[in-house]
Amino acid sequence: MLDERDRRILTLLQEDASLAVSTLAERVHLSVSACSRRIQRLEETGYIARRIVVLDRERMGVPTTVFALVKTTHHADDWIDIFRKVIGEIPEIVEAHRLTGNYDYILKVVLPRVEHYDVIYKQIVRKVELFDVSASISMEVLKSGTGVPVEYAR
Template identity: 35%
Template sequence: MDDQLDDMDLRILGVLQRRGRMSNADLADKVHLSPSACHRRVQRLEKEGFIKDYVALLDPRAMGYPTIVFVEITLSGQADELLAAFEREVSLVPEVLECHLMAGKADYILKVVARDTDDFARVHRQKLASLPGVLGMQSSFALRTVFKTTALPT
């Protein structure tokens, strides 16, 4: 953890990453700080890059994407140009929510959403299989999400 963060900063970050839409007055009350001091701290945390962005987290099921698939990708090589080309192109596939470069069996692991298994088959065939350098893919379907969070430990 960064030495620039004190206990109050950590409390602010902890609250914001669980309820980012609350007003500054509510946040200040929750962390026991004056609204003006809280606002200054939040602005500093944004400026210094600790707070990256504010987003609305959508429910995949409500949006028609109840199927979550984790796809292990093996590439035909490890050249920087191939990795860069793959990363550039995979970032353009809207069904891919996450892409992680891995150490181990797979080169990349993707988190993909789909409307159903037929929709995933289409994404697999039309989009993933045509990505630069793809040699092999292994897909695992999530049966149920036990829990999910975007909140980092503070």
């Protein structure tokens, strides 16, 4: 069961995972050792899945985002396993979701420039059969982040 201090620790770590335990402890009004124990418990119980560094995409040379909407006529487990393996091997595909509605999957692809999308598209269709792929280019990021709301956690 999480309390308000746990939620505050999670919120602060989502904003900056490099915060020193002493800084976190001060901000949540705990001793350093008590704060450290809470962080360890949050990691052990799976509330903190991992700690990551978010890279600047411009500096990394991949400022372009393309969303590829995929339709397939295949829904068997073996096809899904192959599709999952194929997209997992392509580092430019940074997210993939199975959907309800008119499309089966959406892929978030980060690229150096929009023309590079064709390279990624060919890597996929050479290895797995698709019915239809429709791509949309992101013109502007209105909201982006890795944080999730903490108030729903139990």
